[in-house]
Amino acid sequence: MQLDLLYLLFTFVLAIFLGFELISKVPSQLHTPLMSGANAISGITIVGALIAAGNVENPAIATFLGFVAVVCASINVTGGYLVTDRMLAMFKSKSGKK
Amino acid sequence: MDKTILIELSYIVSAVLFIYGIKMLGSVDTARRGNRISALGMFIAVVATLLVQGMQYQYIVAGVIVGGTIGTVAALRIQMTSMPEFVALFNGTGGLASLLVGWANYQARMDGWSEGVPEEELISVVAIFLAVLIGGVTFTGSLIACGKLAEIPWHIESRLKKSETGLVALLLKAVRWPVKLTLDSKPVMYKGQQIVNSVLFALVLVCGAAFVYDPAGMYLPFLLSLVLALVLGVLFTIPIGGADMPVIISLLNSYSGLAACAAGFVISNTVLIVSGSLVGASGIILTKIMCKAMNRSLANVLFSGFGSTTTKTAKSVQGEAKPITAEDAYYVLEAASSVVFVPGYGMAMAQAQHAVRELGDLLQENGAEVKYAVHPVAGRMPGHMNVLLAEANVPYEQLVEMDDINPIMETVDVAIVIGANDVVNPAAREDEGSPIYGMPIINVDYAKTVFVLKRSMRAGFAGVDNPLFVAENTRMLFGDAKRSVEALVSGFKS
Numbered sequence: 001m002q003l004d005l006l007y008l009l010f011t012f013v014l015a016i017f018l019g020f021e022l023i024s025k026v027p028s029q030l031h032t033p034l035m036s037g038a039n040a041i042s043g044i045t046i047v048g049a050l051i052a053a054g055n056v057e058n059p060a061i062a063t064f065l066g067f068v069a070v071v072c073a074s075i076n077v078t079g080g081y082l083v084t085d086r087m088l089a090m091f092k093s094k095s096g097k098k
Numbered sequence: 099m100d101k102t103i104l105i106e107l108s109y110i111v112s113a114v115l116f117i118y119g120i121k122m123l124g125s126v127d128t129a130r131r132g133n134r135i136s137a138l139g140m141f142i143a144v145v146a147t148l149l150v151q152g153m154q155y156q157y158i159v160a161g162v163i164v165g166g167t168i169g170t171v172a173a174l175r176i177q178m179t180s181m182p183e184f185v186a187l188f189n190g191t192g193g194l195a196s197l198l199v200g201w202a203n204y205q206a207r208m209d210g211w212s213e214g215v216p217e218e219e220l221i222s223v224v225a226i227f228l229a230v231l232i233g234g235v236t237f238t239g240s241l242i243a244c245g246k247l248a249e250i251p252w253h254i255e256s257r258l259k260k261s262e263t264g265l266v267a268l269l270l271k272a273v274r275w276p277v278k279l280t281l282d283s284k285p286v287m288y289k290g291q292q293i294v295n296s297v298l299f300a301l302v303l304v305c306g307a308a309f310v311y312d313p314a315g316m317y318l319p320f321l322l323s324l325v326l327a328l329v330l331g332v333l334f335t336i337p338i339g340g341a342d343m344p345v346i347i348s349l350l351n352s353y354s355g356l357a358a359c360a361a362g363f364v365i366s367n368t369v370l371i372v373s374g375s376l377v378g379a380s381g382i383i384l385t386k387i388m389c390k391a392m393n394r395s396l397a398n399v400l401f402s403g404f405g406s407t408t409t410k411t412a413k414s415v416q417g418e419a420k421p422i423t424a425e426d427a428y429y430v431l432e433a434a435s436s437v438v439f440v441p442g443y444g445m446a447m448a449q450a451q452h453a454v455r456e457l458g459d460l461l462q463e464n465g466a467e468v469k470y471a472v473h474p475v476a477g478r479m480p481g482h483m484n485v486l487l488a489e490a491n492v493p494y495e496q497l498v499e500m501d502d503i504n505p506i507m508e509t510v511d512v513a514i515v516i517g518a519n520d521v522v523n524p525a526a527r528e529d530e531g532s533p534i535y536g537m538p539i540i541n542v543d544y545a546k547t548v549f550v551l552k553r554s555m556r557a558g559f560a561g562v563d564n565p566l567f568v569a570e571n572t573r574m575l576f577g578d579a580k581r582s583v584e585a586l587v588s589g590f591k592s
Binding site for chain 1 (some may be wrong): 118120121122123126127129130132133134137138140143144146147148150153154155157158160161162164165166168169170172173174176178181184185188189191192194195196198199201202203205206218221305346348351354355356358359360361363364366367368369370371372373374375377378379380381382384412441472474479480481482484485488489491493494495497499500556584591
């Protein structure tokens with residue numbers, strides 16, 4: 001168990017550093033799409049929601065909570081990605097290509 | 099191959115796609131593809147999860163259909179000017195989902211913990227508490243931010259004036275007070291606010307400690323900490339004023355990532371931990387950038403309404419503003435060979451972005467060099483103005499950042515300020531007593547001529563006087579920003 005926890009924490013810390021590295025270079029004109037794109041990624045919690053709603057061994061209340069979580073996370077994921085795509089489609093250069 | 103290994107490998111693939119997607123979001127040319135790659139990563143993660151042993155699909159399918167429809171319809175329908183409140187809203191649903199994942203796991207596993215928690219599951223218990231706490235704060239905090247951004251109290255007020263009688267008016271009157279109390283875009287402050295918040299936060303931690311000590315027996319403290327998390331989300335957000343919204347949205351964005359991360363620790367799932375921390379980190383960086391652009395610390399934004407920390411008094415602004423008519427402004431612009439637009443939230447309010455682009459195009463045909471200078475905190479969310487100008491088909495090469503325009507400002511013939519105020523206030527540079535002293539600004543006052551498009555002489559969000567308006571080279575073009583710009587456009591056309 002100790003090793004398992006350490007391994008998860010290790011992943012966590014590395015990912016935080018990676019996030020800092022990736023984002024610091026983004027120009028300010030892309031901040032809104034970046035934010036809403038990141039927002040859509042935070043909908044990854046849908047994985048946890050699916051497991052909670054789908055596990056046959058779960059008691060009814062956990063399944064219900066999981067179901068609501070699936071609804072919320074789906075809103076987050078589809079809404080987030082589509083809105084970001086809509087925004088980015090508008091960023092055009094002079095020559096008209098994206 | 100063993101199915102579990104296949105699932106874990108798919109998670110690695112989707113984590114890679116997220117990382118790659120975020121990287122590509124960093125440049126205009128690749129951003130759209132980047133977003134789609136990250137969506138593909140999400141799709142793979144979802145499909146892989148469906149392969150997990152012993153799943154029933156009826157609730158999953160129902161949930162995905164309901165949520166997916168709501169999300170799709172909302173995303174396709176919203177106006178670009180309402181983008182900040184929708185990003186806040188979507189963010190809130192993510193936070194709520196993480197809270198519910200934590201809660202569902204608690205319900206499912208608490209029977210197994212009645213004889214004490216095995217050592218290897220202790221991390222799950224702590225993570226459940228954190229997912230509920232961070233997710234709850236994200237959820238209600240985002241709702242309040244969304245309400246403030248949508249200016250709901252203002253809409254209620256304006257409805258009330260029109261329909262003074264009848265059931266609608268009665269209803270509006272009934273909700274006016276609580277709505278105004280929480281959703282006013284001005285900071286909502288009261289005496290002892292920080293003490294109340296600290297006490298409640300301490301209470302949450304106590305409940306959390308009790309819960310971790312004996313999760314099976316401490317159901318009530320768990321529910322109490324859930325409720326307190328929701329209350330804290332509200333209390334943390336109400337003292338934030340409209341102009342500070344870019345900071346708080348970035349911060350809530352970061353929280354939603356951390357909540358997903360906590361949910362990842364609950365179910366020991368690496369893809370949740372990786373993507374959650376990526377989002378958490380990105381939110382923190384944006385928060386930092388926004389704070390820097392306002393020359394304020396995060397603590398200052400979070401705990402004090404604007405200006406309450408300054409003790410020195412600002413110099414009062416002496417002099418008289420010189421108004422100009424649209425016709426005279428047109429003659430000046432016709433002779434200009436370089437023009438810079440500086441948009442602010444007022445441009446979004448007046449929906450003037452299309453008219454502005456039209457004017458920009460006409461100026462360019464007239465031989466002038468046209469640029470759009472955007473301050474990092476202009477508008478209500480990071481990069482808000484850029485999205486609006488992009489919507490109006492302004493090519494992104496014409497959008498310039500503050501640090502690139504300031505050095506050449508002296509060569510600019512006309513700077514046109516549209517609905518911006520604090521971000522072009524020279525007091526931030528010169529007047530040590532000003533509450534916004536030290537905030538980096540776009541130095542429009544160095545341009546040869548400045549036109550300020552403004553409704554009236556009202557002070558900006560921060561309530562600070564702006565010496566720019568009475569400067570020697572400034573001319574005020576009063577009226578609705580969109581109409582003023584359209585008047586200039588018709589000047590060029592005739």
